Amino acid sequence: MPGPLVIPARFNGPSESGNGGYSAGAIAAFLDGSAAVSLRRPVPLDTPLEVSVDDRSAQVLDGDSLIAEAEPVSDFDLEIPEPVGLSEARQASTHYRGLPEGQFSRCFVCGLAREDSFHVFAGEVKGRDVVASPWVPPEWTADEEDRDRVRPEFVWAVLDCPTYFATYLGENLATSFLARMTARIEAPVAVGDEHIVIAWPIEADGRKRHAGSAVLASSGEVLALARVLLIEPQV
Numbered sequence: 001m002p003g004p005l006v007i008p009a010r011f012n013g014p015s016e017s018g019n020g021g022y023s024a025g026a027i028a029a030f031l032d033g034s035a036a037v038s039l040r041r042p043v044p045l046d047t048p049l050e051v052s053v054d055d056r057s058a059q060v061l062d063g064d065s066l067i068a069e070a071e072p073v074s075d076f077d078l079e080i081p082e083p084v085g086l087s088e089a090r091q092a093s094t095h096y097r098g099l100p101e102g103q104f105s106r107c108f109v110c111g112l113a114r115e116d117s118f119h120v121f122a123g124e125v126k127g128r129d130v131v132a133s134p135w136v137p138p139e140w141t142a143d144e145e146d147r148d149r150v151r152p153e154f155v156w157a158v159l160d161c162p163t164y165f166a167t168y169l170g171e172n173l174a175t176s177f178l179a180r181m182t183a184r185i186e187a188p189v190a191v192g193d194e195h196i197v198i199a200w201p202i203e204a205d206g207r208k209r210h211a212g213s214a215v216l217a218s219s220g221e222v223l224a225l226a227r228v229l230l231i232e233p234q235v
Contacts, residue, residue: 002051005051006047006048007022007045007047008045009045010116012108013109013161014107016042017043017044019161020039021159021160021161021181024070025155025156025183026153027058028070032072033184035070036073037181038068038069038070039178041068043060043067049062057069076182076184076227078212080212083216084128086218088126089132089198091126093121093122094123096121097173098112100112107161109161110161118158120133122161122166129166129200129201130200131169131200132162132197134197135158135195135197136194137150137154139192141191142191148188148191149190149191150188150189155223156181156226158197159197160213163211166199166201167209168209175233176230176233177233178230179231181226181227181228181229183224184224184226186223187224193217196216196218196220197213199211199212200213207231207233209232210228211230212226213226214226
């Protein structure tokens with residue numbers, strides 16, 4: 001059995017639980033290749049979580065509570081919009097709709113209330129149903145075995161946050177949380193290089209919101225992609 005999984009408190013999304021994308025990526029690491037991760041409950045911070053893995057899935061538990069499940073995916077495909085250029089992404093980020101206060105304001109990816117966030121502030125690209133932001137991965141995101149490459153869980157984190165803003169393009173923002181994320185890393189994401197993160201809406205069905213996202217090299221090459229399901233809590 002693998003050792004316990006611990007999501008460090010600095011990698012929060014909501015103020016008191018793990019960033020959904022980071023947590024999903026950390027769980028996906030117990031499987032090989034592309035994976036789909038379903039988050040069943042908020043992921044506790046700084047808490048040893050039991051991990052159970054077999055040849056078909058991984059489960060993460062906090063005592064008797066199921067936190068998340070992951071399964072390998074062999075046929076994941078996603079239609080990606082035309083690339084966004086760096087200048088467009090920089091301009092789009094000036095239209096970021098994140099708030100300086102509230103439960104997501106200290107998210108380590110997109111929080112305005114943190115100096116040490118990734119500063120992934122995805123805003124609407126003019127004339128397109130796409131949000132975008134530049135992103136320069138800091139040195140501390142490097143993989144221990146390859147110091148030039150960003151660790152996968154940080155790539156998953158960056159693929160997650162912009163999808164929230166994509167799903168509410170042209171609408172008022174509403175609270176919603178990551179429920180399921182399927183992702184694949186196509187090529188290494190380089191530490192210190194400026195990348196482009198994009199996200200776009202796919203479908204809305206009541207409280208369910210589906211969106212896609214991608215991390216692009218400055219050349220437009222797709223380095224990673226994801227499809228997510230966000231769910232608005234019942235009132």
